[in-house]
Amino acid sequence: MTENSFRTQDRETLELALGEQIHAxxxxxxxxxxxxxxxxxxxxxxxxxxxxxxxxxxGPTSAAALAEATAMDRSSVSRLIKQLEKSGYVSKEPDPNDRRGVLLSLTELGQQSTVSALKEKESVFYDRISRWDDKELERFTSMLRQFNGLEG
Known part of the structure; x- marks a missing residue:
């Protein structure tokens, strides 16, 4: 086996291991x-x-923009927004920039319920990084930003 093919196999093994961790x-x-x-x-x-x-x-947006931003079809967004509005989590307001348009926004109940629901997720991730020092956290964050295409 040549040195180049050995490096290629090592690289493939590393890429597979990375893929497993991303999937996890x-x-x-x-x-x-x-x-x-x-x-x-x-x-x-x-x-x-x-x-x-x-x-x-x-923040507030139109149903069409919300559908596009979340990669959901408009009919699903419309159905879900009706349920959220009926439950008191979302309100509709006239768009000040387009009289025919409607903006969707969270109500106070929607805001409070969202914060409460997200606390569990935050605590799980915090527990995972709590023993890292600042340099480790900074490096991990930087590498994720690069991986996500947010840094050059």
Missing amino acids: LISASHALNVRSAERFDATLQPAAFHLVRWLYSY
């Missing part, structure tokens, strides 16, 4: 999202909480 992170994050959605409101589908989390993070 995605799976753990998904499981935490489902638990957070259940904590938010067990009567709603987790997809409704996905919309709530987006509104919590980015």
Whole structure:
């Protein structure tokens, strides 16, 4: 076996190991999202909480923009928004920039319920990094930003 083929095999092994860890992170994050959605409101589908989390993070928006931002079809967003509105989590207001448009936003109940639901997720991730020193946390964050294409 040549040195070059040995390096290629080592690289492939490393890439497979990285893939396993990324999959583990995605799976753990998904499981935490489902638990957070259940904590938010067990009567709603987790997809409704996905919309709530987006509104919590980015603020008021139209249903069309919300559908596009969350990669959900408009009919699903419309159905879920009706459920969220009926439950008192989301309100509709006229768009000040477009009289025909409507902006969706979280109500006070929606904001409070979202914060409460996200606390469990935050505590799980905090527990995992609590023994890291600042340099380790900084390096991990930097590498994730690079991996996510947010840094050059």
